Structures are given as C-alpha cells and as structure tokens.
Amino acid sequence: MSTSTSLDSATTRYDYAIRHARKRTRPVDRLAPQPSSAWPPENIALLEQYRDWLLGGGTGLGMVDQIYIPTAGYALGLNLQPHTQWNLTHEFKRALDYIHARRLSAISTNIRRNALEKFRQFLCQQRGQYAIQLRPLNRAHYCAGLPDWLVAHLERYQHLMQSHWRPARSNEQLARFWGGHTRLWHWLCERHPLTGLKDLQRQHVLDYVDHQLAAGYAASSINSDLRNFHAFLLYLQDQDEHIPQALLRVPSLKQPERLPRFLTDEQVRRLRDDVEQRVARAQSSAQRRDALLDRAAFYLLWQGGLRLGEVEELCLDDLDLAGRKLMVRQGKGCKDRAIFLTDSAMRAVEAYLAQRGQGPTDHVFFYRHKPVGKDLIRARIKASGERVGVPVSPHRLRHTFATQLVNAGCRITTIQKLLGHRELGTTMIYAKVHDHTVAEDYYAAMARIEQALKVTGKSDESRASRPIPPKVRTQLLDLAMCLAEPKLCVKTRLNLVMHLRGVLNGKRPEPTQLVLR
Numbered sequence: 372m373s374t375s376t377s378l379d380s381a382t383t384r385y386d387y388a389i390r391h392a393r394k395r396t397r398p399v400d401r402l403a404p405q406p407s408s409a410w411p412p413e414n415i416a417l418l419e420q421y422r423d424w425l426l427g428g429g430t431g432l433g434m435v436d437q438i439y440i441p442t443a444g445y446a447l448g449l450n451l452q453p454h455t456q457w458n459l460t461h462e463f464k465r466a467l468d469y470i471h472a473r474r475l476s477a478i479s480t481n482i483r484r485n486a487l488e489k490f491r492q493f494l495c496q497q498r499g500q501y502a503i504q505l506r507p508l509n510r511a512h513y514c515a516g517l518p519d520w521l522v523a524h525l526e527r528y529q530h531l532m533q534s535h536w537r538p539a540r541s542n543e544q545l546a547r548f549w550g551g552h553t554r555l556w557h558w559l560c561e562r563h564p565l566t567g568l569k570d571l572q573r574q575h576v577l578d579y580v581d582h583q584l585a586a587g588y589a590a591s592s593i594n595s596d597l598r599n600f601h602a603f604l605l606y607l608q609d610q611d612e613h614i615p616q617a618l619l620r621v622p623s624l625k626q627p628e629r630l631p632r633f634l635t636d637e638q639v640r641r642l643r644d645d646v647e648q649r650v651a652r653a654q655s656s657a658q659r660r661d662a663l664l665d666r667a668a669f670y671l672l673w674q675g676g677l678r679l680g681e682v683e684e685l686c687l688d689d690l691d692l693a694g695r696k697l698m699v700r701q702g703k704g705c706k707d708r709a710i711f712l713t714d715s716a717m718r719a720v721e722a723y724l725a726q727r728g729q730g731p732t733d734h735v736f737f738y739r740h741k742p743v744g745k746d747l748i749r750a751r752i753k754a755s756g757e758r759v760g761v762p763v764s765p766h767r768l769r770h771t772f773a774t775q776l777v778n779a780g781c782r783i784t785t786i787q788k789l790l791g792h793r794e795l796g797t798t799m800i801y802a803k804v805h806d807h808t809v810a811e812d813y814y815a816a817m818a819r820i821e822q823a824l825k826v827t828g829k830s831d832e833s834r835a836s837r838p839i840p841p842k843v844r845t846q847l848l849d850l851a852m853c854l855a856e857p858k859l860c861v862k863t864r865l866n867l868v869m870h871l872r873g874v875l876n877g878k879r880p881e882p883t884q885l886v887l888r
Contacts, residue, residue: 380419381418381419381421381422381440382407382410382415382418382419382444384422384436384440384441385407385418385440385441385443385444385447385448386406386407386408388437388440388441388444389403389404389406389441389444389448390406402449403448404444404445404447404448404449404469405448405449405451406448407444407447407448409448409451410447410448410451411451411452411453413453413454413455414447414451414453414454417447417454418440418443418444418447421439421440421443421490421493422435422436422439422440424493424740425439425489426657427656427657427728428657428738428739428740429657429658429660429661429738429739430739438482438483438486439486439489439490442466442470442483442486442487442490443486443487443490445466445469445470445487446462446463446465446466446487446490449462449465449466449469450462450465450466454494457494459491459494459495463487463491466487467484467487470483470484470487492740493740496731496740508542508545508546508549510549513549513550513553514549514553516557516560516561517553517556517557517560518560518565518566520567521556521560521565524603524607525549525552525553525603527610528552528603528606529545529548529549531606532548533545535704535705536705537680537684537701537702537705538701540680551595551596551599552599552600552603554596555576555579555596555597555599555600556600558579558582559571559575559576559579562575562578563575568607568612568613568614569613571615571618573615573617573618573620573621576597576600576618576621577621579596580593580597580621580624583596584624590624590625590626591626593624594623594624594626597621597623598623600621601619601621604618604619605619630800631770631773631774631800631801632767632770633767633770633771633773633774633775634761634763634767634768634771636775638761638763639673639771641759641760641761642669642673642755642756642759642761642763643669643673644759645755645758645759646662646665646666646669646755647666649662649665649666649755650662650663650666650722656726659726660723660726660727660728661738663719663722663723663726664723664736664738664743665748665751665752665755666719666722666723667716667719667720667722667723667736668682668736668748668751668752669719669752669755669768670713670715670716670719670720671685671710671716671720672752672765672768672769672772673768673771673772674712674713674715674716674772675697675710675711675712675716675772676710676769676772676773676789676790677699677710677769678702678703678765678766678769679745679748679749679765679766680745681699681702682736682745682748682765683734683736683742683743683744683745683748684700684734685697685699685734685735685736686700686732686733686734686735687733687734687735688733689735690720690735692712692717692720692721695711695712695717696709696710696711696712697709697710697712698710699791702791703791704791704793706791706793708788708789708791710789711789720735723735723736730742736748745765748765749764749765752764752765752768769790770801772789773786773789773790773798773801774801776789776801777801777802783795783798783799783801783802786798786801850867850870853867
C-alpha cells in the first residue's frame, strides 16, 4: 500500500510520526506520547477536526501532516482523558516540556512550540474562548531619562486622549502617543536641566527644530513633533499650569502642498482584471477563498473609499446587503458613516461571504482563523499592483475613489461625507487635482473665447479683406453715433458697448431703448 493511501487520516499520520521518530530525539527519562489506539474516541475525532480546520484555513498539506498533526498528537498522547476535561494550561505545559526534552535544534523546537500554540488556539476557539492577543507596551523604554513630573503629566494626558481612540486601535495608538510625545522632550531633557515647566524656553524648542533639520529630518516629521508639543502644552494650560505664550507661538515649518496620488482609469482596469482573474484561476477551496477575500477588499477600498483599518475592523453586523450599504463604526475621529455599495462591490462581498465559513469572531475578513491584519491586505494589494505594473497602495485606492467622484461631477459635500472628513477643506484638495472636470471646463471656455475672437482657423488678413455687409455697417454707424453723445450715463454707455461687440462678433443686437441723459 502506498504512503499516500496508508497515511490518509490524522491519527495514522501521528502514529507513523511517533513510530519513525529518531531514537536520539526520544527522551528516555519521561513518559512518551501514547499511540492513538489508547485515546478516547472524542480525542481521535478532535484530531481529525483539527486537520480539516488547518487545511480549510489554507495551511499547506506538508506542514499539516509533518508538523502540526504530530505536535498536536503529543498533547493528546500525553493526556489520555477526554479533551473536554482538560485544563489547557496544565496539559499543554506537559506537551511543551516533552518537546524541549527531545533535544531538537533550536529552529525545530521553535517550530513545534508554535505548532503547539496553534493547537491551543484551535481548542480555545472550540470552547468559544478566542481572544485577540495584544502586545504589552514597554512604557519604560519611552520614559527612560524623563523627569518624574513630566511622565506624570504625560500619563494623565494619555488617559484623556485614550477616550477618543478606537478600541481596536488602542494598542497601536498607545505606542504612537508615547513615541510622538517623548521625542522632543528627550532632546530637551538631555541638553537642558528641566526641573519644571518654568525652565522651558522658546529658544530651546527652536534649537530642536534646527537640530532636526541639520540631521536631515523631513519638515513633516518635525511639524508632527511640534503639533504634539503644542497640544500637550494646551492641555497643561487647561490644568492651570502656567505656560508662557511664547511657547505656544513656535511656528511650524512650511511644507509643500502635495496633491493626492491617484490611479488612472487604465491602471484601475488592470488591477480589477488581475483580482478577477485570480478568482477564476483558483484551484483549491483555500485559494478561492483567499482570492475572494482580496477581491472584496479591493472593491471596498476602491469603490467604497474605506481606509485600510476600516476594512480590517469591518464586522458582519455592519453589513446591510439588503440596503446595499455598510456602516463604518468609529472611523477616524470616532465617527460613524454609511458607505453605499455598487453592483460590483455587492457581488464581491456576497461571493466572499459564501466561502467565508465560520470564524473565531464576527469580523467580515479573517485569514487562517484570525481576523485579517492590515499588513496582509496591504501586501496583497501591492502584490497585485506588481503583477500588472501599477504602483498601488490601499490609501491610493481611496484617493482614486475621491478623484473619480470629482471627475464624475459629484458634489464635494457628498464626497466629504463618503470619505468621513471632518473638515470640508480636507476634501477640497481633490478638487485641486488636474481632473477631467477642470480640463473639460478649460477647453470648453477656451473654445468659446476663440469663437468670440474669430481666431479658430481664419487669419487676420482674411478677416480684414472680407467686406462688411451694408446692414451691419448701418448698425455699427448707429451705435457709434449713440456712443458719441456726450450726455450718456455710464450704464447706457456700457450697454451700447455690449451691443457693439455683439455686432462685431456676428450677432444681431436686440432692440434696446436707449435713454440719453
């Protein structure tokens, strides 16, 4: 019997692995995992479910059968009671100790430790105990070298600002807060003995700006530090701290006003064709689900104008497919807004949901049994662009969405609501782009001007040699006689000039009652 036939079940794979394991890696001083014949029936069924779960999530068959299944079998073979009775901490520690006792290389040990953690994740999801793990912030790293009075103020300010953060972004925002608010203060404290706010001078901050410019930092980075510094001082002022007004008037650096970068219609077409072709060419169910995920995310970024984080945090309850729209909950600035779905976006989302399956959370998009991360979506969009030769990012698709709406004549206030901008001025930047609307208005206006001046293909000599019809000559003489009247008021004189221009441009003047004063 061939190996592919004899090793077609998860337990058979596990039994084969422990039977053919190298003798030098078998610990002799501890109990070895028992074969599947000694397991309770529910544990055998669990391992089969785990294998299907892994394959369904897109994990490669080789990794599943050679790494994940044998490693999960260690936990099952060392703990022979039904898995529903397990204390996950105790049982998994026993399996981890066995892995370390096998005396494998550091790389192999780490691979199996991660595989054991994957099995723990599966069991937690089976028990409905899934939770997203957040990396704790190393605040001591940011506060090292800062005086205690400053750290205390920053901590209170952080708690105030945290109330405006999106829950899903709190960990990322926390790191951004401490990194952005301590950079300038570290520089100040290293060069000036600040015992309190009274020791801070305006020149100290100006020196920091000069130092950063000399070090080659961009004006945008320096301005970001100055904005954080200014906002913190305003907070301290509200807390009845004495802040010299000179510190609040430190000028920011002049930055070039950059227009948003967007894609042309041809570039969007190439990207769209690429994501559609990946769906059509998918050979396995896992490949098809991934391709459907990429396509749905692409349409939401392009035709919905969503931010990358908003796609990542989208939940099933936010979808209203019957109403052809979705809700963005707590977007940037903690603002909710509605996004309407085109027919293409509707089909893409519905096709993905049909293949999505059950996930550990109610997030719309998940990858390998975890809510999809923004880095994955960004990498997939970039890879699609590289395949068709288009420099693209998720935010450039958002810029393209807004620019195409401007070109289609959509009102700027409507675009503001769709993008979720607080200030209309933020949206107005798209109206400054060299778009089709501006171009069409320009060419139409220039055509009218050229027509009025009679320079659309006829030379000055040909116009000069053309005789003036008698009727037109009479009209011009009448108008000239009226203009010669010295008692004309300004309004009447301007009215006559307008009629004179009309006659010169070949238009018949309307009869006008001239009032001479």
